[in-house]
Amino acid sequence: MYNKNINPFFESFKNTNQQLAGHGFRNVQILKDALNDFSGNEESDQYGAGNFIEDFQVKMAEFLGKESAVFFPSGTMAQQIALRIWCDQKGINKVAYHPLSHLEIHEEDGLKKLHNIQPILLADKSRVIELEDVLAMGEEISCLLLELPQREIGGQLPTYETLESISSYCREKGIKLHLDGARLMEILPYYKKTATEVCSLFDSVYMSFYKGIGGIAGAILAGDANFINESKIWKRRHGGDLISLYPYIISADYNFNQRANRMEQYYKNAVELAELFNSCYVIHTVPTVPVSNMFHVHYNAPIEKIKHIIQSIQEETKIGITGNLRPVNEEVCYCEISIGDQYSTISKEALHGLFKKLNDEMKSL
Numbered sequence: 001m002y003n004k005n006i007n008p009f010f011e012s013f014k015n016t017n018q019q020l021a022g023h024g025f026r027n028v029q030i031l032k033d034a035l036n037d038f039s040g041n042e043e044s045d046q047y048g049a050g051n052f053i054e055d056f057q058v059k060m061a062e063f064l065g066k067e068s069a070v071f072f073p074s075g076t077m078a079q080q081i082a083l084r085i086w087c088d089q090k091g092i093n094k095v096a097y098h099p100l101s102h103l104e105i106h107e108e109d110g111l112k113k114l115h116n117i118q119p120i121l122l123a124d125k126s127r128v129i130e131l132e133d134v135l136a137m138g139e140e141i142s143c144l145l146l147e148l149p150q151r152e153i154g155g156q157l158p159t160y161e162t163l164e165s166i167s168s169y170c171r172e173k174g175i176k177l178h179l180d181g182a183r184l185m186e187i188l189p190y191y192k193k194t195a196t197e198v199c200s201l202f203d204s205v206y207m208s209f210y211k212g213i214g215g216i217a218g219a220i221l222a223g224d225a226n227f228i229n230e231s232k233i234w235k236r237r238h239g240g241d242l243i244s245l246y247p248y249i250i251s252a253d254y255n256f257n258q259r260a261n262r263m264e265q266y267y268k269n270a271v272e273l274a275e276l277f278n279s280c281y282v283i284h285t286v287p288t289v290p291v292s293n294m295f296h297v298h299y300n301a302p303i304e305k306i307k308h309i310i311q312s313i314q315e316e317t318k319i320g321i322t323g324n325l326r327p328v329n330e331e332v333c334y335c336e337i338s339i340g341d342q343y344s345t346i347s348k349e350a351l352h353g354l355f356k357k358l359n360d361e362m363k364s365l
Contacts (some may be wrong), residue, residue, distance in 0.1 A: 034215075144170055149183055
């Protein structure tokens, strides 16, 4: 009997042997790999205490160049808490961020409903926040949040000089600067900076462990000792102190160690792959030349036509392009590409064959 819940387009992607993006399909092997070197007799953490969590927090604080750090089960929890602390400290329940920030479009108004914090939206949706946007704000705020890279517009970035200027202005005006660094590791090759150098511009920093790093879940929040002590109290209030977080921490640490030194290769691969997409008829990437390991691919044709083309190519080549196309309008659709380990497993011959098919199919529209 036909299962009406089956999505043939996604299934064509799921049934591929290799994919252009990511580290491979997420399954329990992620945890099994991370646990391979453990005997099973090690004591777990309990309610935020114990060697597993404490040692990892110290390690990440040092990596990010901050005085202290705390592990959270989710970045949503970490960032809402960071902004709450800065608002309480200054006594102004207003923060500024991009209109397409995760807090604005993916968190069901959590910042407003749980913390009564009013967001001030800066810049046009199609571009990153610039210094001019901050100078022209016209609102008194406690904190400015910058997302690097700006995921919803293809992973775009401001120049490093812009970051320095915004940081200087915020410190001069007593505005806390928070980094939504969910993909912090992925931007370091483009900026040619260390994590410590980038994070020195910010008062608080969040970084994810399941995106480019490829762990199960979890995030780190880092800042000065007083800020982190306060965040631990809020973490308890939010129910974030699970009795044990060690599966997430072990996975985060294992995959951080595995992939921290691969980010530059992911970035170079993204530049190469974007060039291949841009060589195809009526396809272009945003940005044209990636500034991290991620970018968006825009197809100038209706989504159902592009689904048909991609599904056919995926079934024939067993190379996954995407399983998630989204419409821009009736005549344009797009997908997101984030390069990981998978791209390097595809031979150049197979890659160029794939794009020849894609180009030929696009020309036939």
